[in-house]
Structure formats: structure tokens, C-alpha cells
Amino acid sequence: MDAKNYFDYLLSLEGRYLLTANQRKDLISYQNGIDGESYFKAFLNNFSQLSYLNDFEFGSNNHVQIDFLVATTNKLVIFEIKHYSDEWYFENDVLKNRYGIEVKSPLLQLQRHQHELQQLLYSCGHHLEIEGYIVFTNPHFIPSSSWPHHNSLILFHELHQLSPILSMKTSQQTLDILNVLTLQSKRHSTYYQKEIITHFDLNMAGLRCPHCRKFHTIKIINKKKFITCSHCHTQTKTEKLILLNLKELLILKRSPFTLKEAIKWCYPVNEHTIRRVCNKYFQSDTNRNQRFYLDGNKSD
Numbered sequence: 001m002d003a004k005n006y007f008d009y010l011l012s013l014e015g016r017y018l019l020t021a022n023q024r025k026d027l028i029s030y031q032n033g034i035d036g037e038s039y040f041k042a043f044l045n046n047f048s049q050l051s052y053l054n055d056f057e058f059g060s061n062n063h064v065q066i067d068f069l070v071a072t073t074n075k076l077v078i079f080e081i082k083h084y085s086d087e088w089y090f091e092n093d094v095l096k097n098r099y100g101i102e103v104k105s106p107l108l109q110l111q112r113h114q115h116e117l118q119q120l121l122y123s124c125g126h127h128l129e130i131e132g133y134i135v136f137t138n139p140h141f142i143p144s145s146s147w148p149h150h151n152s153l154i155l156f157h158e159l160h161q162l163s164p165i166l167s168m169k170t171s172q173q174t175l176d177i178l179n180v181l182t183l184q185s186k187r188h189s190t191y192y193q194k195e196i197i198t199h200f201d202l203n204m205a206g207l208r209c210p211h212c213r214k215f216h217t218i219k220i221i222n223k224k225k226f227i228t229c230s231h232c233h234t235q236t237k238t239e240k241l242i243l244l245n246l247k248e249l250l251i252l253k254r255s256p257f258t259l260k261e262a263i264k265w266c267y268p269v270n271e272h273t274i275r276r277v278c279n280k281y282f283q284s285d286t287n288r289n290q291r292f293y294l295d296g297n298k299s300d
């Protein structure tokens with residue numbers, strides 16, 4: 001399973017079945033990554049005169065993935081985003097928290113990324129200053145009392161320190177270099193393969209709110225075009241609710257589903273509505289025991 005399929009699988013499984021400790025860890029780090037990057041992107045977008053690359057990957061043997069690469073007037077700036085919460089401390093070249101989670105020092109990672117990017121620039125015939133920062137975007141991140149004073153480490157309440165750098169306008173020269181680098185990008189994350197044992201049975205059925213992702217918060221009233229979640233109070237088209245939940249059925253089952261399975265999965269929505277959504281959004285076999293799937297999922 002590649003990275004995207006793996007996280008789609010975990011997201012569909014969450015709340016329907018007890019995740020293992022490793023699945024929980026993977027899902028939390030994935031969601032934290034998304035939250036942190038989406039926040040930093042919003043922060044960057046306030047500096048409208050800047051051009052940047054998000055999730056820039058390059059290299060084959062020494063594969064590098066940079067969260068944000070910003071082009072200012074006269075230099076490139078790397079930003080690595082960490083959305084950790086709780087208390088963390090450095091021990092030699094490792095960053096640790098009190099729950100026993102350890103990650104390689106982000107300072108070392110940043111140094112390596114700066115070096116590899118400099119090499120890539122040289123190989124394209126360019127030379128430009130490269131600066132780098134690690135930004136801790138979670139306000140619930142607590143640096144230990146021994147936290148190092150390092151210019152490259154930016155905590156949530158220190159984000160304003162980046163304003164002078166980000167207020168610089170992207171120059172034509174750095175923009176051209178950014179465009180040259182774009183041509184060198186190589187996506188590796190799509191080739192990431194994770195071997196996992198999947199689990200599926202129809203007892204995992206239930207309607208998930210598409211917005212807050214909770215269960216048991218939606219009252220189905222037949223023939224109503226819209227439903228309202230009693231937890232997040234969001235109004236959703238009934239059709240969209242069914243579609244999301246049937247997609248999860250497909251992701252978890254990992255093979256086409258029958259109408260009978262769809263009805264059990266979306267209980268208590270009536271058969272007529274489910275059949276309509278199946279026919280509108282899914283492809284299907286034409287044989288007697290009709291089975292529904294989406295492009296690319298049929299033989300999964």
C-alpha cells in the first residue's frame with residue numbers, strides 16, 4: 001500500500017475498529033503533519049509577494065523532502081514544520097518526549113537538507129545562499145528547560161521573528177532558480193510501500209459525519225435532502241454523507257461491494273437512496289450480483 005492509500009485506510013478504520021498502537025502513532029503523526037503544514041501555509045500566504053514550493057522532493061540515492069522552500073530577494077529559505085505537542089528535549093542527536101517517542105534531531109535533518117539542496121543548485125549551475133529553520137507550529141509544544149538557544153529553532157510564540165525574512169519580495173533571479181528546481185523534483189513518497197494486514201467485516205458499519213468525523217451524531221429522516229450533525233451542527237447533503245461512507249466501505253473492504261453490503265453499511269438510510277448514490281457515483285458490474293467500485297479499485 002502506498003502512503004496515500006495507507007492513510008486513507010487508517011482514516012476509514014478510525015472509530016470503526018480499535019487501531020493498533022503503531023497505527024495510532026502513524027495516524028497522529030500524519031494528522032499533525034497536515035495540521036502543521038496547513039497552518040504554516042496560511043501563515044506564509046499572508047506575505048503575498050513571496051513565491052515558495054510546498055513539499056519539495058528531490059534526489060534519488062539521498063532522497064530529500066523539504067516542507068517549504070521560500071524564495072526571497074537574495075536567498076532560498078528552507079522551513080521544516082514540526083507540529084509536536086507535549087514536552088520535548090534534546091539528548092545528543094535525538095529529540096525525545098516523555099512518552100518514549102524519539103526522532104532524529106531536526107537540526108541534523110535541516111543541515112543535511114541544506115547541503116543536498118546546495119549540491120543540487122551547483123549541479124544546475126547556480127549558487128545562492130540557503131538558510132533554514134525548524135518551526136514548531138503547535139502552541140501545545142513545550143520545550144524542556146534544557147532546550148538549546150539556536151537561531152534555527154522557532155517556537156510558536158516566536159513566529160513573528162520570521163517576518164523580516166518573509167517580508168522580502170521574491171526577486172526575478174530567485175524565482176528563476178525556484179523554477180529550475182521545480183524541474184528537478186522527484187516524488188518518492190508515492191512509491192512508499194507499507195505491508196499491512198487489513199481487517200474488514202460489516203460490523204464496522206456506521207455513518208460518520210463528513211465534517212467532525214464522529215459517529216452516532218446523525219439522525220436519518222427519510223426523504224430529507226440534508227442532514228445536520230448534532231455534534232458539529234454542520235448541514236450536509238444526505239447524498240454526500242452516503243458517498244463518503246460508501247467510499248470508506250470500499251477502502252476497508254479493498255474490493256467491490258454489493259448493494260446489500262451498502263445497505264447494511266449505511267443503516268438506517270433507505271434502499272432507494274443508497275441505490276441511487278451507488279449508481280450515480282460508482283461503476284458496477286452488470287452481472288446478477290451487481291458489485292460497485294471506483295476507477296482503480298476493482299481489482300484491489
Ligand SMILES: [Zn+2]
Binds near residue numbers: 209211214229
Ligand atoms: Zn459532525
